[in-house]
Amino acid sequence: MTAHTSASTALDTPSYTATQLVRERTLRAIRANPSSARISELARAAAAAFVDVLRRHDVTDAEFHALKSWLISLGDNGEWPLLLDLFAERTITERANPDGATPSSTEGPYYIPGQPQLTSPCVLPMRADExxxxxxxxxxxxxxxGSPIAYANLDIWQTDDSGHYSGFTPGIPADNLRGVVTTDDHGRFEIETILPxxxxxxxxxxxxxxxxxxxxxxxxxxxVHATVTKLGYFPVTTQLYFDTGATSDAVSDRIDPELVLDLTTGPEGTVRATxxxxxxxVEP
Ligand SMILES: [Fe+2]
Known part of the structure; x- marks a missing residue:
């Protein structure tokens, strides 16, 4: 894919980088202001875990310097958000999942806040010839x-038919295949889009x-990525997969079968999933 996490490409549409977005989110989250004791505890634990890997795997001097060089290039390329999303974020999101709620999945580096507000039923913003x-x-x-939640918000984002995300790829409108959909008074939604x-x-x-x-x-x-929110409920960030034969995922050893949707095809070639x-x- 051409979407990249660094800010090196001149785009003809508004562009974002994962690093910029993560910095914005981190600045908001940092208001939690962990104590010095907590910072010290976590930093020491992380350092000890790293040293443990060096010892247990007999990491050589050459391997250690190769690792240092790779870590430097990771920062230079703005790829820390990508690496953390791949290997760490899922652990945090899964632990925060309330019992009985939709399984969480990683948000990934391609979420962009502030997308168009839409009311169900709706069409996700897309090009005329998408x-x-x-x-x-x-x-x-x-x-x-099982009780319906009226007027919940579904913040949706997905790739297009070429596997590209808007906002990170030249030539694609910034809000393409992104939107915040409000459910109806029975908690229902119907969204017209394209198969990512x-x-x-x-x-x-x-x-x-x-x-x-x-x-x-x-x-x-x-x-299809989704963050579902409603005042009074824990938000859920997850991903919906489709029964298109994919059984593996770069970010996970296993795709949660609960999140794999059956596709049914209508007479005009439109596919449906639910x-x-x-x-x-928050207070059951
Ligand atoms: Fe994604």
């Missing part, structure tokens, strides 16, 4: 007891080098 297979995504948002296509982890940076050298699968399957998002109440 290529791809039409997809009607329907479903509901409910609480864990798989994309690969950027191959031209430090993370891509790691995937190549380690011979890891660099591909992410077709997904899903029920479940949110846990």
């Amino acid at each position: 290529p791809g297979t039409s997809l009607i995504l329907t479903g509901r948002v409910t609480a864990t007891d 296509k798989p994309y690969r982890i950027p191959a031209d940076g430090a993370v891509g080098t790691l995937f190549t050298k380690a011979k890891w699968n660099p591909w992410r399957p077709s997904t 899903y029920c998002f479940v949110l846990g109440a």
